[in-house]
Amino acid sequence: MNKSDYIIRLENTNDYREVENLTREAFWNVYRPGCYEHYVLHIYRDKEDFIPQLDFVMEKDGRIIGHIMYVNAEIICDDGKKIPIMTFGPISILPEFQKMGYGKKLLDYSMEKAKELGAGALCMEGNIDFYSKSGFEVASSKGIHYYAEPKENVVPYFLCKELKEGFLKGISGTYYTPKGYFVDEQDVEKFDLDFPPKKKLKLPGQLV
Numbered sequence: 001m002n003k004s005d006y007i008i009r010l011e012n013t014n015d016y017r018e019v020e021n022l023t024r025e026a027f028w029n030v031y032r033p034g035c036y037e038h039y040v041l042h043i044y045r046d047k048e049d050f051i052p053q054l055d056f057v058m059e060k061d062g063r064i065i066g067h068i069m070y071v072n073a074e075i076i077c078d079d080g081k082k083i084p085i086m087t088f089g090p091i092s093i094l095p096e097f098q099k100m101g102y103g104k105k106l107l108d109y110s111m112e113k114a115k116e117l118g119a120g121a122l123c124m125e126g127n128i129d130f131y132s133k134s135g136f137e138v139a140s141s142k143g144i145h146y147y148a149e150p151k152e153n154v155v156p157y158f159l160c161k162e163l164k165e166g167f168l169k170g171i172s173g174t175y176y177t178p179k180g181y182f183v184d185e186q187d188v189e190k191f192d193l194d195f196p197p198k199k200k201l202k203l204p205g206q207l208v
Contacts, residue, residue, distance in 0.1 A: 008057070011057045016045075018064055020038045022066075024192075024195060031208065033201055034200040037090040044071065049071050050071055051117070053113070054069065054110055054113055056069075060102075066097070067090075068110050069090070070087070071180065073123065074175075074176075075175050077171060078173055085121045087177075093106070103130070107131075121164070121167045121168050122161045124158075128157070138156055144173060145173065146158040146175060
């Protein structure tokens, strides 16, 4: 794979349904029976904390094979101060193109653009085995607590990356997942009726 093998560009309104279906395919039965990531994407485009300048698709041979979106977030410091950061996700690659390096290319490109927009750091929930390849660390190593876990816990799936060196130095605080990521299961079920039928399966390794 080389740069001429793909292009990365901003998503446009004509891409919406194709990208939602791509996201559905990428996450179906991965973390739970079925998925909800395509619905999160669908409703997030209209939210205030959505960042349209970082809403990217990856194309190969004229076909969209990947997508990533970014959202404004914050760290609430122990003294009450709020530190603006960003988070991202879902990041989606069509199943037939996964484990080929496209996800990392899309992530690394988008992080450079986030840095250009002024982001000092990113926090997110994910697999350290994948994201460490792009410089992410377990966030507790930087003094950042994940709201859903006891403060003394090291949370291996809660990760961060400084886009500006030293941005998180001396900061101690808590990260809360932006509210837009929390959706109603009944709303997801209703939205999913607009897509081709797929069988929900309970598989080993799922989180739910």
